[in-house]
Amino acid sequence: MSGAVSVKVKEGRFKGKEVVFDAPARCFVGRARACQFQLLNPMVSRFHCLLDIDPPAIHIRDLGSRNGTFVNGELIGKRDPWHTSELAALQEQHEITLHSGDKIALGDLILEVGVRETPFEKASKELPPLPSL
Numbered sequence: 001m002s003g004a005v006s007v008k009v010k011e012g013r014f015k016g017k018e019v020v021f022d023a024p025a026r027c028f029v030g031r032a033r034a035c036q037f038q039l040l041n042p043m044v045s046r047f048h049c050l051l052d053i054d055p056p057a058i059h060i061r062d063l064g065s066r067n068g069t070f071v072n073g074e075l076i077g078k079r080d081p082w083h084t085s086e087l088a089a090l091q092e093q094h095e096i097t098l099h100s101g102d103k104i105a106l107g108d109l110i111l112e113v114g115v116r117e118t119p120f121e122k123a124s125k126e127l128p129p130l131p132s133l
Helices: 085-090
Strands: 002-011 018-021 025-030 049-054 057-062 069-071 074-077 095-097 103-106 109-118
Touching: 057 069, 057 074, 057 109
Parallel strands: none
Antiparallel strands: 002 018, 002 109, 025 049, 049 057, 057 095, 069 074, 069 103, 103 109
16 A cells, blocks of 8 residues: 555644655654754644654654643653653653544644555556466
8 A cells, every 4th residue: 555644734823734745754843943843832842742654654652742742632642740851752652553534732733634545556457368388
């Protein structure tokens, strides 16, 4: 299977913007300049979460953010209040598989995931006959 993954801003500063991935990508989401999704919001950590995309699959992992990452209203990761961001980055975080329609919340930003699966096209509708032996 091949396919595409889309990430659309449903609520927040760039409401309506959509990014479509048809090739593998790893995208950091956060306030840092190095993030592919840079969000200038004090509720979002410098490196808040990671989207690991390999169409048609998409996974998310919180990177030890202070306020946590929510998927469909459920908290999937957050660092303990006494941990620094450096210490939180060293801890193993769980990766969550996302599906079409899932919503990711980071502060007041809400992203919606879209997944489109496309089967490989057949090279030919009929197979040629096998040679006689």
